[in-house]
């Protein structure tokens with residue numbers, strides 16, 4: 001190849017790269033500075049129909065999700081805060097990716113390949129959502145792939161929170177043209193470990209967290225749930241939902257049975273349980289739907305996970321002030337967290353969450369929005 005040809009290729013290559021980069025350039029702006037001086041950015045992803053998510057690389061948190069109502073008004077359907085300091089202090093996991101282990105591990109301990117691991121204790125005697133400083137409090141690397149795709153990654157050192165293995169996780173957020181927020185997780189480890197991340201968005205489909213979510217109609221495609229004890233640790237039993245307030249097989253208002261006299265409801269102070277989803281784990285399937293008749297917004301949850309934690313915002317008590325100075329009162333939002341079952345590392349009859357070197361953890365969960 002002559003030097004003129006080489007130069008021509010170089011020039012064309014550079015122009016192509018620059019064009020590509022400028023096409024992929026998506027709004028990124030500073031969100032704040034952590035107490036230790038690290039800078040955090042806000043990234044925006046959207047589709048051509050106007051559905052938009054804002055994400056920060058602190059905890060890979062979704063800080064806003066704007067979705068149209070029946071009249072075509074775009075409103076934010078997730079709770080959160082206006083500033084980074086509030087996210088840094090937050091212990092409600094607003095919009096975060098939680099991990100390494102979504103939900104509770106009883107006694108903050110488990111045994112794997114003959115070795116017992118002591119985890120952080122941060123919820124009674126238990127370990128909740130990865131411990132004292134889980135994925136929700138970490139600074140993630142963030143790469144904007146295109147105007148609607150964001151890829152975040154975090155490397156959790158061996159022993160973090162008490163968990164074995166150096167674990168590398170990536171989370172890809174996509175806003176699809178079908179008005180879906182798609183979340184894809186990947187994870188690898190260098191030692192046998194357990195991994196069970198989830199997304200912890202607090203949804204309120206009315207678009208205003210001044211309203212409670214008791215009139216939202218929820219369907220969960222699950223014939224069984226995993227009852228808990230007073231510390232919200234599954235007992236190991238897998239119980240039918242039939243004739244219990246946890247039957248959401250047909251859409252039902254969340255408020256309908258939330259305050260009835262029932263041991264499981266009183267342990268959760270409302271709903272705070274894991275449903276064993278129907279269908280085949282590993283296959284993406286429609287597992288839940290949530291509808292707000294006031295705004296017409298419908299959200300469907302598709303996941304390949306074995307379980308879904310439905311938490312009805314029972315611990316929101318008005319003491320936390322969120323976006324636009326709104327106080328987050330009792331049950332003004334709910335979480336639908338796709339994951340494997342809580343406390344699986346201590347329950348041999350629950351699906352395995354063990355991840356070995358050479359294997360890859362994979363999860364896809366989709367929150368799909370429409371109008372009805």
Ligand code: BGC
Pocket residue numbers: 091092093103232272273309311315335337
């Ligand atoms: C748990 C709740 C907990 C909430 C916030 C949910 O995933 O199920 O028990 O209070 O997260 O930490």
